[in-house]
Amino acid sequence: MTDKTLIYSHLDCLQHDPGYGHPENPLRLQAILDSISDFEPAPLGNDQLVLLAHTAEMLEQIKAIAPIENLAQIDADTFMSAGSLQAAYRGVGAACKAIDQLIAGQRQHIFCAxxxxxxxxxxNQAMGFCLFNHIAIAALYAQQTYDIDRIAIVDFDVHHGNGTQDIVKAKKGLFYLSTHQSPFYPGTGSETENMPDNILNIPLSAGTGHSAYQKVFIEQVIPAINDFKPQLLLVSAGFDAHHKDPLASFDFSDLTYEWLGEQLNTIAKAFCQSRMLSVLEGGYNLEALTSSMQAYLAGIDKAI
Ligand SMILES: [Zn+2]
Incomplete structure (x- = not known):
């Protein structure tokens, strides 16, 4: 296990249960916790932090729908159980506490599991298994609390982060870059979508594997980040582009994630005083989720 990365998690995050047979189930995090030696308990976030990225109406809706028992349904595949709100607040608290620690120089890379x-x-809308947008909240928290001029969010989850795009697109000083399978859920992030300069979508066809992805990353991702010169690097780390993943059709291996970790941390070292925060997004094959996360963290350790 890496000693360079601090991992934030919380057992409360096992209490969000979207129902029998749901791919985003507590076993995902249990598998991760079983594969790591230790983690710091994530603090609870609060409404003030949630409101950095979300409307008051949305927050009130989520609180109103949150069930005391059984399930509440938000959309076709987004559900809340009795523990969901607390789990989501842990995600918010972890991401913001991580920002504090990175800015204070206490850590160089933090992973929020x-x-x-x-x-x-x-x-204004919870959807696609997601309640609060932790990575966007972290970016806005860092911007407003620490007056950082340029923050980049790189999203290598196989799905397009439509929510992050929605929140970031109107914000100065934030840059959102996503590589994702397209056409695919949620239907955004195509080349024809008209976006401002601080959004870069790189849609890729089903079947994209290690070599093709490396080429795209070297030719498009790295130059775009180099141009932006971020002072802080945030990463939406989804592991559902793995070839074993049941939801998507990319062909990444553990090696791809190791390489990604090395590349991203090299960028963080070059521009961001090594300050890099990764937040878990997708990844639905338990074996691939843990092996690719370990590979990613190992790659981060390799960066020079
Ligand atoms: Zn995903």
Whole structure:
């Protein structure tokens, strides 16, 4: 296990249960916790932090729908159980506490192993397994608390982070870059979508594997980040582009994630005083989820 990465998680994040047979189930995080030696308990976030990225109406709706028992349904595949709200607040708290520690120079890379995921949650709508958009909240928290001029969010989850795009697109000083399978859920992130300069979508066809992805990353992702010169690097780390993943059709291996970790941390070292935060998004094959996360963390350790 890496000693360079601090991992935030919380047993409360096992209490979000979207129902029998749901791919985003507590076993995902249990598998991760079983595969790591230790983690720091994530603090609870609060409404003030949630409201950095989401509307008051949305927050009130989520609180109103949150069940005391059984399930509440938000959309076709997004559910809340009695423990969901607390789990989501842990995700918010973890991401913001991580920002504090990175800015204070106490850590260089922090990984938030929290769930539910966040990158599909828009400013006014929970969706796609996601309640609060932790990565966007972290970016806005860092911007407003620490007056950082340029923050990049790189999203390598196989799905487009429509929620992060929605929240970031109107914000100065934030840059959102996503590589994702397209056409695919949630239907956004195509080349024809008209987006401002601080959004870069790189849609890729089903079947994209290690070599093709490396080429795209070297030719498009790295130059775009180099141009932006971020002072802080945030990563939406989804592991559902793995060839074993049941939801998507990319062909990544553990090696791809190791390589990604090395590349991203090299960028963080070059521009961001090594300050890099990764937040767990997707990844639905338990074996691939843990092996690719370990490979990613090992790659981060390799960066020079
Ligand atoms: Zn995903």
């Amino acid at each position: 929290t769930r539910p995921p966040g990158h599909h949650a828009t400013s």
